Amino acid sequence: MSPTILSVFCLLLVLQAARVESGTNWYNMFMFGDSFADTGNSPGSGTGVPTRLSRAWFDPYGLNYEDYNGHWQGLSPSGRFSDFMVQSDVIAKIMGFHEAAPAYKQSNNFCHPYGMTLATVGAGVFYTPDETPTLGEQVDTFKRLMYDGFISSTRLDGAFLFVAISGNDYIPKINLFGNTSTNSIIPLTPYIENVTNEIVANVHRLQKLGAQKILVNNMHPLGCMPRHTRVNNHTRCESHGNFIATAHNSMLQQKLGNNSNVLILDLYTAFTNVINNQTPDSQRFTFKLAPSCEANEPEGFCGYRDGSLHHFYVLDEDHLFKHFYWDDMHPTSAGWKAVMKQLEGSIKSFMS
Numbered sequence: 065m066s067p068t069i070l071s072v073f074c075l076l077l078v079l080q081a082a083r084v085e086s087g088t089n090w091y092n093m094f095m096f097g098d099s100f101a102d103t104g105n106s107p108g109s110g111t112g113v114p115t116r117l118s119r120a121w122f123d124p125y126g127l128n129y130e131d132y133n134g135h136w137q138g139l140s141p142s143g144r145f146s147d148f149m150v151q152s153d154v155i156a157k158i159m160g161f162h163e164a165a166p167a168y169k170q171s172n173n174f175c176h177p178y179g180m181t182l183a184t185v186g187a188g189v190f191y192t193p194d195e196t197p198t199l200g201e202q203v204d205t206f207k208r209l210m211y212d213g214f215i216s217s218t219r220l221d222g223a224f225l226f227v228a229i230s231g232n233d234y235i236p237k238i239n240l241f242g243n244t245s246t247n248s249i250i251p252l253t254p255y256i257e258n259v260t261n262e263i264v265a266n267v268h269r270l271q272k273l274g275a276q277k278i279l280v281n282n283m284h285p286l287g288c289m290p291r292h293t294r295v296n297n298h299t300r301c302e303s304h305g306n307f308i309a310t311a312h313n314s315m316l317q318q319k320l321g322n323n324s325n326v327l328i329l330d331l332y333t334a335f336t337n338v339i340n341n342q343t344p345d346s347q348r349f350t351f352k353l354a355p356s357c358e359a360n361e362p363e364g365f366c367g368y369r370d371g372s373l374h375h376f377y378v379l380d381e382d383h384l385f386k387h388f389y390w391d392d393m394h395p396t397s398a399g400w401k402a403v404m405k406q407l408e409g410s411i412k413s414f415m416s
């Protein structure tokens with residue numbers, strides 16, 4: 065099929081989809097960033113042995129424990145870094161869709177009626193693992209799909225976009241920032257300047273391509289992630305990570321806060337409210353800093369098993385509904401609902 069025919073086809077599907085499914089005047093969505101929004105771009109594993117990046121294609125990921133009622137729901141891991149929904153799914157639900165747009169990698173360049181997800185696990189603006197495109201490279205791909213006609217430019221008229229950059233630029237070397245006890249000190253403020261500049265530059269590129277409404281995450285409290293609370297037996301957040309997140313957020317606010325077509329999603333406050341018992345939903349999470357699924361050793365990860373299927377992680381099966389965090393970096397599906405419920409009102413008024 066030629067690109068032109070393909071995009072006409074897509075346009076028809078879009079109108080159909082909007083009528084049937086969404087009930088709003090937002091017809092589709094395009095999702096960028098990292099594992100908070102990845103719906104299946106992460107690399108699979110040819111060998112059957114999960115890696116840190118491919119782990120979301122293996123159980124116990126994606127088995128929907130929240131709806132567990134004595135038997136599994138026939139679900140299987142879908143490349144989402146959660147027990148069920150990731151942040152972008154919950155946003156899509158708020159906007160009247162069933163779930164977030166499918167992954168680009170699974171799309172064969174075909175533009176799905178609800179849009180496309182380019183977000184990929186591990187992505188940052190600078191730092192990314194080998195197989196992961198940076199935010200800028202994701203926007204390059206999006207631009208190419210538009211220029212080639214695979215995504216019709218008219219689709220942006222009724223689209224909302226989402227950008228999730230959640231710490232991969234900081235996390236792998238978090239101990240090096242402003243740390244005078246190591247030789248390789250990275251000066252924190254100039255680095256945060258660079259990271260936030262790059263987020264803003266890509267938001268501007270999307271606006272130039274025609275994006276009208278863009279949701280952009282601020283930085284969640286990095287020091288509360290189980291990978292950082294583990295050293296304290298998951299009893300308290302670690303202050304260095306939260307300091308970095310706070311500094312990032314104030315720079316991002318300065319640079320994007322006045323952009324009337326951008327809504328910054330204040331994940332920092334929403335996470336902190338759950339963790340500090342500041343929302344009614346806090347009650348349900350008996351375990352606010354300890355993950356549902358944890359590796360046996362600090363360098364391991366949830367889902368790891370060897371070729372003979374020996375597991376190297378522990379899943380807290382007795383309290384599956386009671387954890388805010390799913391693994392060492394990501395909230396549970398229930399955790400995401402509790403976070404996004406706090407932001408739903410501002411998302412809806414921004415969109416209307």
Ligand SMILES: *[C@@H]1O[C@H](CO)[C@@H](O)[C@H](O)[C@H]1NC(C)=O
Nearest residue numbers: 238239240243244245246304
């Ligand atoms: C500084 O780096 C060292 C070595 O990586 C680490 O043990 C220490 O916790 C770091 N300090 C801070 C404040 O991050």
Ligand SMILES: *[C@@H]1O[C@H](CO)[C@@H](O)[C@H](O)[C@H]1NC(C)=O
Nearest residue numbers: 250251252253254255256258
């Ligand atoms: C920030 O970006 C500037 C300009 O590209 C570069 O010269 C500088 O080294 C960067 N600083 C850090 C800390 O990454």
Ligand SMILES: *[C@@H]1O[C@H](CO)[C@@H](O)[C@H](O)[C@H]1NC(C)=O
Nearest residue numbers: 293294295296297298299300
């Ligand atoms: C964590 O818990 C273990 C076992 O209960 C205990 O031995 C250890 O001292 C605790 N560590 C901290 C930092 O509290």
Ligand SMILES: *[C@@H]1O[C@H](CO)[C@@H](O)[C@H](O)[C@H]1NC(C)=O
Nearest residue numbers: 316317318319320321322323
């Ligand atoms: C945004 O607005 C605030 C106050 O209204 C102002 O101080 C700031 O300089 C503005 N930032 C930009 C990037 O225009």
